Amino acid sequence: MKINKVLGILIIYIISLMLLSNKSYAIFETAKITIRVVDEDNNNVDGAYVGIGFDDYRSPTKENSVRGISDSEGRFTGSAPSTGYLGFNVTRDGYYKSIGHYSFKEKNLSGWQPWNPELRVLLRKIENPVPMYARDTKESRIEIPVVEKDVGFDLTKFDWIAPYGKGEHADFIFNLKKRFENWNDQDCVMNISFSNENDGIMLIEDDLGYGSFFKLPRYAPEMGYVDNIQLFIHAGGKWDSNLDKKNNFIFRVRSKVEKDKKIKAMYGKILGGIFFGPNFSKTATISFKYYLNPDYTRNLEFDARRNLFGNLPPLERVGIQ
Amino acid sequence: MPHNAPAQETGSLIGEHNTQGGEKNRLKADDFANKEHFTGFEAECADKYLVMLHGFKVNGQAARGWHSEMFKRMFWSGSRAKFVGVSWFGFENIPDYHTNVVNAFSTAEVLGPNLKSAVGSSPVVIMAHSLGNMVVSNYLADYYPQEPAASRPNIGNYFLFNAAVALEAYLGDYQGYAEGKQNEIFGSDNPMVHTDWYGYQKRLGASEWHRLFNGATDSRFGLTWMDRFEGINGINLFSFYSQGEDVLDTHEGNIGTLEVASDTLLNAGRHSWAYQEKWKGRAPVNGLGGTTTMGWGFNLNDGYSFLGHHVQPSVANTYDSQIFKSAPFFLKDPSKGHLFTQNIGVVTDEAERNEILSNQIPALTLPTGGREGGDMFRKLTNDRVFDMNGQKYKNGWPSVRNNEDWRHSDLKNIAYPYVHRVFEKIKQEGGL
Numbered sequence: 001m002k003i004n005k006v007l008g009i010l011i012i013y014i015i016s017l018m019l020l021s022n023k024s025y026a027i028f029e030t031a032k033i034t035i036r037v038v039d040e041d042n043n044n045v046d047g048a049y050v051g052i053g054f055d056d057y058r059s060p061t062k063e064n065s066v067r068g069i070s071d072s073e074g075r076f077t078g079s080a081p082s083t084g085y086l087g088f089n090v091t092r093d094g095y096y097k098s099i100g101h102y103s104f105k106e107k108n109l110s111g112w113q114p115w116n117p118e119l120r121v122l123l124r125k126i127e128n129p130v131p132m133y134a135r136d137t138k139e140s141r142i143e144i145p146v147v148e149k150d151v152g153f154d155l156t157k158f159d160w161i162a163p164y165g166k167g168e169h170a171d172f173i174f175n176l177k178k179r180f181e182n183w184n185d186q187d188c189v190m191n192i193s194f195s196n197e198n199d200g201i202m203l204i205e206d207d208l209g210y211g212s213f214f215k216l217p218r219y220a221p222e223m224g225y226v227d228n229i230q231l232f233i234h235a236g237g238k239w240d241s242n243l244d245k246k247n248n249f250i251f252r253v254r255s256k257v258e259k260d261k262k263i264k265a266m267y268g269k270i271l272g273g274i275f276f277g278p279n280f281s282k283t284a285t286i287s288f289k290y291y292l293n294p295d296y297t298r299n300l301e302f303d304a305r306r307n308l309f310g311n312l313p314p315l316e317r318v319g320i321q
Numbered sequence: 322m323p324h325n326a327p328a329q330e331t332g333s334l335i336g337e338h339n340t341q342g343g344e345k346n347r348l349k350a351d352d353f354a355n356k357e358h359f360t361g362f363e364a365e366c367a368d369k370y371l372v373m374l375h376g377f378k379v380n381g382q383a384a385r386g387w388h389s390e391m392f393k394r395m396f397w398s399g400s401r402a403k404f405v406g407v408s409w410f411g412f413e414n415i416p417d418y419h420t421n422v423v424n425a426f427s428t429a430e431v432l433g434p435n436l437k438s439a440v441g442s443s444p445v446v447i448m449a450h451s452l453g454n455m456v457v458s459n460y461l462a463d464y465y466p467q468e469p470a471a472s473r474p475n476i477g478n479y480f481l482f483n484a485a486v487a488l489e490a491y492l493g494d495y496q497g498y499a500e501g502k503q504n505e506i507f508g509s510d511n512p513m514v515h516t517d518w519y520g521y522q523k524r525l526g527a528s529e530w531h532r533l534f535n536g537a538t539d540s541r542f543g544l545t546w547m548d549r550f551e552g553i554n555g556i557n558l559f560s561f562y563s564q565g566e567d568v569l570d571t572h573e574g575n576i577g578t579l580e581v582a583s584d585t586l587l588n589a590g591r592h593s594w595a596y597q598e599k600w601k602g603r604a605p606v607n608g609l610g611g612t613t614t615m616g617w618g619f620n621l622n623d624g625y626s627f628l629g630h631h632v633q634p635s636v637a638n639t640y641d642s643q644i645f646k647s648a649p650f651f652l653k654d655p656s657k658g659h660l661f662t663q664n665i666g667v668v669t670d671e672a673e674r675n676e677i678l679s680n681q682i683p684a685l686t687l688p689t690g691g692r693e694g695g696d697m698f699r700k701l702t703n704d705r706v707f708d709m710n711g712q713k714y715k716n717g718w719p720s721v722r723n724n725e726d727w728r729h730s731d732l733k734n735i736a737y738p739y740v741h742r743v744f745e746k747i748k749q750e751g752g753l
Contacts, residue, residue: 053724055567057590062567065723085591087565087724099725136713138704183700184493209564213712235699238497243703245695272711277702287703315745321712 031104031112032079036120037070037090040218044074045123048092054082063087077116084112088121095123096214096320124212129303132268133158134318136289144190144276144283147176152195155253155268155292158309170195171253174286180278186235190276190284193228198255198263200225204248208271208321215321220250220267220298231274245273250300253292268292269300271321289318348439369402370440371395371753372474376451376485377411377421378589384408387450390733397737398744400753402446405439407432411452416586417608418597422679425452427672429459436474446478446751450732451568451690454484458491462552463671478751479553481560483729485569485594487684488696490549495699498685499523503532503642506634512573513685515599515617520634524642525650527602527615528685533646540668541660544677546684558701559750561743562694565710565726567591569691576600583610589729594688601683602652615681618652625650654681690729707746714742 031054037045048070053063063086066078070090087101098121104112133156145151145164152161152170159165175191194200202225208215233241248271255265274288291302304319312318346352350359375387388406395404409428411421436445449457457479465473494500498511503524507514523529528545536542563569572595576582582596602616619631625648626632637650647663657677660666668674687693698706707714710727716739718725728734732743747753 051720051723053722055591055724057567057585057588061721062728063722063724065721067723083585083590085567087726089723089725101724101726141704209710233699237500239495239699241699243698273703275698275703277698277704279700279702285702285704315742315749319712 028109028111029081029083029107030079031082031084031086032077032116033086033102034075034077034116034118035070035088035090036118037074037076037092037123038120039095040122040124044070044072045092045095046070046072046074048074048076048090048095048123050076050078050088050090052078052080052086052088054078054080055085055087056080056082075118079116082112088119090121090123092123095125096212098123098212100210122212124214124218126214127218127301128299129301129306129320130293130295130297130299131306131308132302133292133294133308134290134302134304135309135312136287136316136318138287138289139316140312141285141287143281143285144174144176147178147283150175150193155290156294156308169254171199171292172251176276176278176284178278178284183279184235184239186233186278188233188276188278188284190231190286191228192231192274194253196253196255198225198257198265199251199253200227201229201249201251202226203229204250205246206248207246208248213321214301215271216248216250216269216300218299218301220252220269220300222263222298225250225252231276233276233278243273243275245275247273249274251290264296266292266294266296267298267300291318365401366403367401367753368443369753370405370443370445371400371402371747371751372405372407372436372440372445372447374407374409374447374449374453374456375411376449376453376483377418378415379408380412381408383412387733391448394737394741394744395748395753398741398748400744400748400751402751402753403440403443405436407436407456409453409456414608416583416610418586418593418610419601419612419680420608421452422455423676425455426459426675426679428456429464432456432460433464433468433473437472440474442475445474445476446480446747446753447476448480448482448747449484450482451485451729454481454486454689457481458484458486458550458553459675461556462550465556466552466554476556478557478559480747480751481558481689482732483563483566483569483690484560484688484694486550486689487546487598487686488689488693489547489684489686491551491553491689491697492686492700493548493551495696496686499529499532503529504638506638509573511685512571513595513598513683513687515603515683516575517619518617521650522634522638525637525640525645526683527617527649527651527681528683530645530649530651533642534666539665540674541666543668543674544682546678546682546686549678557705557750559705559707560689560694560697560701561707561709561732562690562697563710563727563729563731564692564694564708566688566691566729567726568593568729569595569688571595571687571692572599576603579604579610586610594691598683601681612680614652614654615649615677616651616683620648620650620652622653623648705750707743709740709743714746715739716742 037048052066056064064080068076070076084104089099091097153172154167154169155171157167159167161167173193177189180186252265270290276284276286278284350356373391375384392404410424507518531545534542572592576599600611602618604611607613647661
């Protein structure tokens with residue numbers, strides 16, 4: 001009886017010390033999570049390296065790190081003191097890296113809730129990256145030469161077609177209508193159309209911030225393209241626009257119909273939206289990041305080491321996203 | 322003034338409560354303890370200046386750390402511009418954020434002449450981090466246009482980094498959030514709204530109070546963050562934000578306890594910026610992560626309470642807006658009786674306006690440096706707005722950081738090889 005009493009006092013004493021210490025948060029602020037790694041066929045991926053950074057501003061690096069390898073079921077579980085948010089990365093040889101984050105909902109005496117949620121993380125295989133013409137006009141700036149007139153842009157020459165440049169193929173045809181007083185008082189419309197009957201573009205909405213570094217489908221679809229898109233900014237009291245970095249695109253240019261009635265074309269993708277900016281230009285600057293595969297397959301997997309534009313200046317180089 | 326030091330520091334421009342003081346100016350090599358370090362530098366430098374201002378919770382010594390790091394990184398990136406680091410009082414009474422916002426406004430008032438004395442007539446590129454953007458934006462909007470061209474610094478470009486300034490200060494009511502929608506109710510559609518105000522019409526809130534007044538005759542019309550910095554003109558702005566922000570991260574829902582907010586601000590943790598906005602008018606003690614009047618506080622006088630609690634939205638939403646001029650539904654500041662009148666009210670001066678904005682008017686939009694910072698493309702065009710969290714500006718990431726988000730101060734905290742592209746971009750766009 002006496003021993004129990006002493007033990008009880010001791011336990012209370014220890015708990016009190018812990019509560020008073022700077023480390024007491026660690027007991028109640030522990031978060032736990034399971035990352036389940038899968039491939040594009042939803043098969044478990046074992047042997048993947050998983051790194052989790054549990055947000056904690058009291059840590060020198062502002063995170064408490066946990067690292068490990070996914071098991072035969074693709075799972076890795078980690079826990080650490082946290083302030084309720086975490087970020088993670090998953091890598092494995094032969095796959096594109098994936099990153100993500102998670103916010104816990106609330107904290108109680110058992111730690112951060114939900115306790116040990118399972119997050120499914122997709123790792124995409126590196127299969128067949130090919131050379132492409134890849135350019136980001138935000139870094140290599142272009143400006144539409146004229147307003148209210150169709151102007152073709154050659155994606156492989158990275159230039160306007162004559163008489164505004166040395167381009168040969170009007171892959172994209174831009175047409176700008178512009179009324180601009182200031183950024184908050186304007187009506188501007190940019191139309192994008194194509195040269196050939198089966199050319200076109202397809203919208204794919206996706207916030208590219210997290211997930212696999214390899215974005216959008218591996219292969220361009222055969223159908224579903226539209227022959228033009230209109231981008232607009234209407235501002236006059238209220239601002240209205242469909243410019244959005246979540247608007248990604250797959251496009252088809254230089255298309256021909258073969259004898260077997262199949263379409264032969266170059267396919268490509270645009271990541272992070274198409275923007276135009278009339279603010280500081282007599283016409284408008286146009287910014288979009290494109291990848292054009294010239295091998296006439298629908299493959300959209302880019303090999304960043306083989307950009308067909310050659311050795312671009314460092315800031316103009318384009319990665320896989 | 323001879324400029325024989327490529328790196329300079331102007332001391333804290335405004336001391337605590339507007340007194341003089343702070344770090345001493347170091348404008349010449351002789352002012353530095355390691356003056357021999359500068360030998361020969363002058364000949365290498367171009368006749369251009371890069372000026373840098375730090376943010377909140379950076380004391381005089383930490384400011385020197387920021388300045389040194391930014392100068393080195395720019396030099397490594399090929400810039401040969403001379404460098405001026407400006408320290409200001411952003412470290413007063415931590416975790417009191419709002420006092421330091423007031424300090425930022427006060428610093429803006431004296432920035433021009435001090436800067437001019439440091440840079441002369443040379444071309445200037447100015448960059449600011451976090452709350453330092455309140456200083457620079459206020460200076461460029463309110464004071465720079467008033468200064469004669471010959472006696473002001475020759476500023477061409479302004480780079481905003483992780484700006485701790487509400488988007489509405491640059492873009493106005495750009496989301497059409499409030500204009501013509503005063504009878505709509507506050508709700509979860511806007512993460513900046515305090516949850517206790519869900520269900521109340523927007524016209525009842527402190528952020529919309531200014532709309533009751535005639536802009537031509539009543540200076541209370543200026544008590545809003547919307548378009549606060551619309552006066553910036555003729556300078557090229559470039560905004561670098563991060564979708565992976567922690568300090569400026571979007572906070573949704575209940576604000577939790579003041580202890581959490583205070584602790585978060587003390588440690589510059591996730592949601593710091595949102596917390597200080599949502600705790601305006603809600604703190605029991607001024608400065609402990611929040612303020613005590615106006616903001617999201619409720620007025621329990623003037624017939625707005627029932628059994629000691631503010632009346633419910635179903636009742637409050639029936640009140641006529643005109644009575645709010647003298648008896649607002651939000652918590653009045655008893656020390657500012659001159660504001661709460663049915664007659665023409667007078668905001669005493671610009672300093673009082675800035676103090677009220679800092680302490681008592683909650684922003685209804687997210688911060689410019691945070692997750693929605695890409696919205697700045699509307700004013701700047703997409704060519705001049707950069708998400709540092711994108712892979713474009715990361716060259717890998719340190720293995721000690723499993724969370725690969727670009728956090729609030731990673732411009733300085735992450736080793737140069739991982740983040741060098743941002744500095745190369747500053748050099749390129751700034752012509753440095």
